[in-house]
Amino acid sequence: MAMLLEIFGFLQLSLTDILDILLLALIIYVAFRWIKGTSAMSIFIAIISLYIIRVLVSAFNMRLMNALMETVLDVGVIALIVIFQPEIRKFLIRIGNRWMKSAQGQKIFDKLFGGKKAKTSGSEASNEITEACRRMSEDKTGALIVIAHKNTLDDIISTGDRIDAGIHRRLIMNLFFKNSPLHDGAVVISGDRIVAARCTLPITERTNLPANYGMRHKAAIGITEETDADVVVVSEETGNISFVKAGKVTRINNINELKLMLGSSFGEE
Numbered sequence: 001m002a003m004l005l006e007i008f009g010f011l012q013l014s015l016t017d018i019l020d021i022l023l024l025a026l027i028i029y030v031a032f033r034w035i036k037g038t039s040a041m042s043i044f045i046a047i048i049s050l051y052i053i054r055v056l057v058s059a060f061n062m063r064l065m066n067a068l069m070e071t072v073l074d075v076g077v078i079a080l081i082v083i084f085q086p087e088i089r090k091f092l093i094r095i096g097n098r099w100m101k102s103a104q105g106q107k108i109f110d111k112l113f114g115g116k117k118a119k120t121s122g123s124e125a126s127n128e129i130t131e132a133c134r135r136m137s138e139d140k141t142g143a144l145i146v147i148a149h150k151n152t153l154d155d156i157i158s159t160g161d162r163i164d165a166g167i168h169r170r171l172i173m174n175l176f177f178k179n180s181p182l183h184d185g186a187v188v189i190s191g192d193r194i195v196a197a198r199c200t201l202p203i204t205e206r207t208n209l210p211a212n213y214g215m216r217h218k219a220a221i222g223i224t225e226e227t228d229a230d231v232v233v234v235s236e237e238t239g240n241i242s243f244v245k246a247g248k249v250t251r252i253n254n255i256n257e258l259k260l261m262l263g264s265s266f267g268e269e
Helices: 002-007 015-035 040-059 063-083 085-101 103-113 122-139 169-175 215-226 255-265
Strands: 143-148 161-166 186-190 193-199 230-234 241-245 248-251
Touching: 015 040, 040 063, 063 085, 122 143, 122 169, 122 230, 122 255, 143 215, 169 193, 215 230, 215 241, 215 248, 230 255, 241 255
Parallel strands: 143 186
Antiparallel strands: 143 230, 161 193, 186 193, 230 241, 241 248
């Protein structure tokens, strides 16, 4: 203990300083958990390393190195924002979505921006999607169905073709039919309408996914990480159906399980 005091004797810590350090450690830990397994991990480690070097240089009063590190960090922050704008955007979206998905966050959002999610014909919509997925699973027709909630998906919808049609099993099956010009991409459903088809979804940056996950699963995980949407995936290779929510993939073992999950997604009581 005496040796530690002798080595770090130049550090005069008050209770406020200790709280400051603990809060910083908590922020770093939370950030580390959120970006673990993504391409932003190396960026995060580099930033933390530079900051640690900056603190040590300042503590030992190394004036030349201190001036160099100040310049690097001042210019580097702006450079990082410009270069890694997509990663920063995804990170901020993820923070916002986690707050939105919490009960308190949803309550505040409803009070500020008016209202609850529309529950029009949720049972009928879930039945139609369930039956379409059952038939596509039997035929091994690949499908990617996005169910929007509070987050607007205008940027996703703009990548595809707008439809604005009712939710019907035959229409969904025709959209994903292999010879259909709209089969390549995702179908987006909002409320009780199919609003777009052939949409491009963001791919997850996670590297620890099972080897049997194809591009449809990765796209489903990506969009549910960035928004509060739910996604139904039908595998073209195996015919397996999966339900993806908040980046978590649930394998559907029977069609009634899918119906229950869709009912919950559409807000059925």
